[in-house]
Amino acid sequence: MAGNNNNIIMFPFMAQGHIIPFLSLSLQLEQKGYQITFINTPLNIANLRRVLPPTSTVRLLEVPFNSSDHGLPPNSENTDSLPPYQICDLLVASTSLKPAFRNILSGLVDAGTPPLCVVADFFFGWSAAVTHEFGIFHVIFSGSGGFGLACYFSSWINLAHKHSDSGEFTLPDFPEAGKLQVTQLTPSLVAATGDDPWSKFQKQNLPAWGNSDGFLFNTVEDLDKVGLSYFRRKFSRPVWAIGPIDLSVSGGARTGKNGRIETNSCLQFLNSMPPASVLYISFGSQNTITASQMMQLAKALDKSKKHFIWVVRPPLGFDINTEFRAEEWLPENFKKQTEEEHRGLIVEKWAPQVEILSHQSVGAFMSHCGWNSVLESLSRGVPLLGWPMAAEQFYNAKMMVEIAEVCVEVARGTSFEVRSEDLRETIEEVMSEDGKGREMRKKASEIKKMIEEATRNEQGFRGSSVEAMEDFLQAALMKNTTITTTNDLQQD
Numbered sequence: 034m035a036g037n038n039n040n041i042i043m044f045p046f047m048a049q050g051h052i053i054p055f056l057s058l059s060l061q062l063e064q065k066g067y068q069i070t071f072i073n074t075p076l077n078i079a080n081l082r083r084v085l086p087p088t089s090t091v092r093l094l095e096v097p098f099n100s101s102d103h104g105l106p107p108n109s110e111n112t113d114s115l116p117p118y119q120i121c122d123l124l125v126a127s128t129s130l131k132p133a134f135r136n137i138l139s140g141l142v143d144a145g146t147p148p149l150c151v152v153a154d155f156f157f158g159w160s161a162a163v164t165h166e167f168g169i170f171h172v173i174f175s176g177s178g179g180f181g182l183a184c185y186f187s188s189w190i191n192l193a194h195k196h197s198d199s200g201e202f203t204l205p206d207f208p209e210a211g212k213l214q215v216t217q218l219t220p221s222l223v224a225a226t227g228d229d230p231w232s233k234f235q236k237q238n239l240p241a242w243g244n245s246d247g248f249l250f251n252t253v254e255d256l257d258k259v260g261l262s263y264f265r266r267k268f269s270r271p272v273w274a275i276g277p278i279d280l281s282v283s284g285g286a287r288t289g290k291n292g293r294i295e296t297n298s299c300l301q302f303l304n305s306m307p308p309a310s311v312l313y314i315s316f317g318s319q320n321t322i323t324a325s326q327m328m329q330l331a332k333a334l335d336k337s338k339k340h341f342i343w344v345v346r347p348p349l350g351f352d353i354n355t356e357f358r359a360e361e362w363l364p365e366n367f368k369k370q371t372e373e374e375h376r377g378l379i380v381e382k383w384a385p386q387v388e389i390l391s392h393q394s395v396g397a398f399m400s401h402c403g404w405n406s407v408l409e410s411l412s413r414g415v416p417l418l419g420w421p422m423a424a425e426q427f428y429n430a431k432m433m434v435e436i437a438e439v440c441v442e443v444a445r446g447t448s449f450e451v452r453s454e455d456l457r458e459t460i461e462e463v464m465s466e467d468g469k470g471r472e473m474r475k476k477a478s479e480i481k482k483m484i485e486e487a488t489r490n491e492q493g494f495r496g497s498s499v500e501a502m503e504d505f506l507q508a509a510l511m512k513n514t515t516i517t518t519t520n521d522l523q524q525d
Contacts, residue, residue, distance in 0.1 A: 038149050038513055040068045040141070044134065045174075046127060046154040047077055048112040049319075050403070050424075054176030054251055056081065057278045058152070059091050065506075070148070072137065074098035074130075076110040096133040103129065113319070121221065121230050124156060128237075131159055138167050150509040152249065155182070158241030165244065170512040172273075172505065173242055174249040177404040179260025179274070180432040181425035182250075184210055186242075187263070189235040192225055194218060206267070209259050210428075211435060216445050217427035243268050246512065249505060251276035251404065253487045254497040256411075256480060259436060271508060273501040277408040277484065281387060296385040299342055302378045303389065306340050309396035309474065312418075312464060313389050315344040316401040320422045324348040324362055326444070326451050331363045333456035334377060339464055340394075341377045344384045349447050357381045390415050396474070397463045399443065402430040411439065414481035416473035418463055420444045439477045441469075 041062055045055035052073065059069040069091040071081065078093045085091060100109040103126035109115050115123060141147055150170035153160040164171040175182050187204040188194070193213075194202050200215045215223060221231045242248075247270045250261065254274040264272045303311060314330075316322065322330070327348050334341055346353050348362055359368040359379065371377035386406070389395060390413045398410045399418040407429055410417055417440040419430035433440035443459050444451050463470050489496040495503070 038147070039066065040070055040146065040148040041509075042070050042072060042137075042148045042151040042153075044072045044151060044153045044157060044160060046156040047074055047110050047123065050112075050405075051154055051156075051176060052077060052081070052111075053280055054278060054405070055152070055154070055174065056085075056091075057280045058174065058249075058251075058275075060086070060089060061278060063089060063091060067149070068092070070094055072096055072134070074110040076108060094137065096130050096137070098126075098130065100126070102126075117220075121234060124234050124238075125230065127156065128159060130157075131163060134160060135163050135166070138164065138169065142167050147513075149513055153245075155242065156238060158238040158244070161241060161244035161246075170509040171245050172247045172249050172509075173245045174251075176251045176278075177425050178252040178407070178429060178432070179250050179257040179264060179272070180210070180436070181260065181404060181428040183207055183260040183263035184213070184428035184431075185425050186239055186267075188213075188218065188222055189225070189232075190239055192227060192232075194223070195225075207263050209263070211431075213431070216449075217421075217431065219423060243270075245270065247271035247273065247505065247508065250274050251278050251408070253277070253484055254501070255483050255487065256437065257432075260432070271504070273505045274487075275498050275502045275505065277412055277488070277498075280405055295380055295383060296388060299378065299380065299384055299389055300392070302342065302375075303392040303394040305375070306394040308393045309466075310340050310464075311392075311394045312339050312341040312397050312399060312460060313386075313395050313415075314341060314399040315384060315386060315406070316346075316420065316422065317403045317406060318383075319353075320401045320403075321346045321349055321353055322420075322422075323350070323447050326447070326449075327362050328364065329451045329453045330456055331367050332453035333460060335364065335367065335371070336453065336457045337460045337464075338376065339460055341371075342380060342384065342389060343377065344380050344382070346382055354382075397460075397470075399460075402426045402433065402440075404429055407433060408484075411437075411477060411480045412484050414474070414478040416440065416463060416470075416477045418443045418459060422446055437476065437480060439473050439480065441473075 043055050043059050045051040059071055063069050071091050072094050075095045078095045081093055101107050105122055112120050151164045152172055152174045155173050155175050161171045187207040191205055193204055194215050201212050203212055204210050225232045248264050252274045253276055261272050345357050347355050347357055368379050387409055390409055395415055398415050400406045402419045402421045403426055417433055419440045419442040421427040421430040430442050434442055441459055441463055487496040487498040490499045
């Protein structure tokens with residue numbers, strides 16, 4: 034249980050993929066008795082008010098931000114509302130939050146209620162120095178895994194791909210990551226010159242991580258040792274693996290009438306299927322594939338005759354929120370035929386992912402390898418078919434293939450030309466009851482047990498993630514106690 038000085042400041046970057054893990058962590062800490070102050074820009078705070086559980090005491094605090102002042106479209110306070118080419122503009126604009134953040138900390142300190150610590154986003158490297166102006170403990174929290182963020186950090190710091198003519202390279206300060214290919218880099222990183230806007234932002238942001246008192250990761254120690262060791266070596270700071278964090282408590286899951294209907298239809302379909310016989314396909318809430326790739330995947334599913342649940346969204350180039358036109362984007366009669374034959378289920382835009390992955394009928398998950406999806410899959414012992422598309426997903430897929438050995442990469446990005454026959458072969462290989470499929474399910478089952486052990490909290494036993502969370506909170510308390518004692522002595 035937290036003590037008297039138990040207010041924790043949470044400060045994520047303005048993107049759903051950052052805000053949701055921060056909110057989930059906030060609710061987890063709240064259950065331990067901590068008071069949470071969650072800082073963000075006005076529109077994001079307004080959205081959070083709608084999903085915050087009614088019983089929660091999390092305090093939502095706005096910091097002023099006007100996107101138009103930074104050359105962004107009006108009311109653009111989240112990456113979800115911006116095209117990819119303007120994401121960097123929002124990152125640069127976010128540095129303007131520094132004075133308001135300083136004022137919040139100053140007000141709390143002047144009122145005699147300094148926070149126990151600040152938990153800030155890795156895009157807010159500058160927040161460490163501001164926090165330390167008031168002698169407050171500061172940690173960087175990453176909703177992604179250690180390996181993925183280590184590859185991301187090292188790639189930007191070194192721009193090692195610029196020194197390769199073959200398209201293949203290694204990271205000079207992270208050789209354990211093995212060989213990387215230019216096709217695993219985001220467009221902004223491929224185009225980086227060291228003097229472009231992205232590079233300029235990263236040159237300011239990434240070294241500032243060294244000012245923090247430590248790092249929190251939504252991962253498991255034994256699963257992610259290679260990536261976590263990079264940060265321990267690089268920064269000589271504590272690194273706490275506190276995951277997996279339960280995202281469902283944050284309102285990240287969809288509710289309401291449509292949600293219940295989709296959940297019921299998915300579970301009814303799964304209940305009628307043999308164990309490990311269904312392939313679940315979803316590329317996350319913000320990703321989609323091209324019309325051509327969609328057609329090839331549908332043909333592969335048709336040829337394989339495997340059971341599947343496929344969460345579909347309009348293909349690349351169309352509004353992702355519009356109605357899905359199966360007659361245009363899928364082979365003729367594909368949807369109707371597979372559903373009539375009770376072989377597949379096409380679900381538009383959203384499906385109850387955790388419930389699906391938890392079902393014994395699911396044998397594999399074709400995923401974009403976003404870290405949350407990876408953890409949800411492995412927590413339930415389900416192997417992966419990786420189709421990374423953005424951000425650190427390429428590194429997550431690499432880790433799952435080469436280190437965890439629970440994944441086969443089927444495609445890479447949306448400019449990757451896929452063939453239905455190749456997809457069919459991979460689907461059949463991973464879904465097979467013997468050979469590679471069996472081995473991957475065995476390893477995924479071992480990782481499931483590893484995650485269960487890490488999150489166990491029983492009389493006489495605390496798993497590594499439970500221990501890490503307690504160590505982090507104790508470190509913050511120790512720093513706070515030292516400051517309080519020093520101030521008392523100075524006053525005497």
